[in-house]
Amino acid sequence: MTADFSDGADFRLDDGQRAAVLDAVVETLNNYVFPDVAATLQADIQQRRQDGGYAEVTGGEQCADILTLQLQELSGDRQLKVHFSPQPLPHIDPEAKPSAAELAVEQHQSSLRNFDINRVERLRGNVGYLELYGFEPPEFAGAAIAAAMTFITHTEALIIDIRHNRGGSPAMVSLLCSYLLPAYPAIHLNDLYWRPDDSTRQWWTLPHLDAPRYLDKPVYLLTSQETFSAAEEFAYNLQALKRVTVVGEHTVGGAHPGRGYRLHDHFWMFVPVGRSLNPTTGDNWGQTGIVPDVKVPSEVTLLTAHLIALNTLMETAPTGAGFRELQRTMLTVERELNTRRADLISQLKQPRAESTP
Known part of the structure; x- marks a missing residue:
């Protein structure tokens, strides 16, 4: 039975678990879209292992954060990321297509957000x-x-x-x-x-x-x-x-x-x-x-963008009531924009509150 570590604070990696995670990261990098970068990342992890670089890594979040930092720094790719889950992860086949029932659930959930x-x-x-x-x-x-x-x-x-x-x-x-x-x-x-x-x-x-x-x-x-x-x-x-x-x-x-x-x-x-x-x-x-x-x-x-759009429309709008309405609207939006800019500048000038020790 796999343990459930609530918020992750009590999770500790032993040598075998840490080795298994590192092996899995190296293997998974074989799917990375840039093979040459993947090879560099794999070699870096193996070298760090030989040098004892992960020996003191015992926490779950700590392990995920360290691996993410190393992978991103060497690759320059902020999308590469290792995650830790306090709860056991299910075994899901990444190649498996969702069933009709699963798709129906996804569509319902999407509809609740109005897609x-x-x-x-x-x-x-x-x-x-x-x-x-x-x-x-x-x-x-x-x-x-x-x-x-x-x-x-x-x-x-x-x-x-x-x-x-x-x-x-x-x-x-x-x-x-x-x-x-x-x-x-x-x-x-x-x-x-x-x-x-x-x-x-x-x-x-x-x-x-x-x-x-x-x-x-x-x-x-x-x-x-x-x-x-x-x-x-x-x-x-x-x-x-x-x-x-x-x-x-x-x-x-x-x-x-x-x-x-x-x-x-x-x-x-x-x-x-x-x-x-x-x-x-x-x-x-x-x-x-x-x-x-x-x-x-x-x-x-x-x-x-609203002001730019109104200016663009005025360039081709025929004279008359429609043109005058565009003018009035543009002036209103321009005043709102200037007010919002002034508010932002005022906020930037305000001193930051210092935290008490």
Whole structure:
């Protein structure tokens, strides 16, 4: 029977357990997307073992933190990570496909979050706004996304907010990109190479959609340091095609999809096993992150993008009541933005509270 160590404070690694974890890490690195880097990491771990570098590592969290630090420092890959679990980990086949019942449970759980479609609305000045907390699979969220795109069809500009989006399904990335790009000819968006089976999957825009496409109108993407993985791919695809203006913060650069591997009853490891390759740039965002076209702090990103959108619309708006309404809206948004900026500056000038010993 495997012990359960509540919060992990009482867990202690003996020599045999520590050796088993290290062996499993070395073996699991054979799946890492960059073979030459994997070989360097494996050699480094084995050398440290020979030198007694892990002899004093006896805690669960301590072991996971040390291995993560070493792997990330040597590889430069912040996605490589070893995790400790106080509770015993189940034995799950990473190659096994979920059953119909399991998929139904996943879809129900996703529906409780509205498939990570957090907000859809019409902002002042007839600017659409779509906030996504994740990219759920099209088989779950396709109808909801179609409803959202139908709602904003008649707006004159669109803001898509992925500031709090940590990624998800590349198929949903392809679907949402398709709504912003022409049906014909199909556009090659991205390739994903998978090392475990040496395969490459291409992602293209889709010819048929369940709602009207959003074409020939300006689109703005909001990013932050939280924007990650598939959300970064969404921004990178559209930025490379010059379809969007990215407003916000520089992202961290998660371009290598992966999966978790069970190492031991209480340890598992996330390993990037794939690599994105954009056909337009011949590269990905792993080293650079997404570089915004307009760099502003996350706190003022939405107001900034809204103001830019209104300015753009005014350039082509005919004179008359509509133009005057845009002017009034732009002045209101500009005042709100200036107030928010002043608040941020004031907060930065405030002295930090010192902690008492």
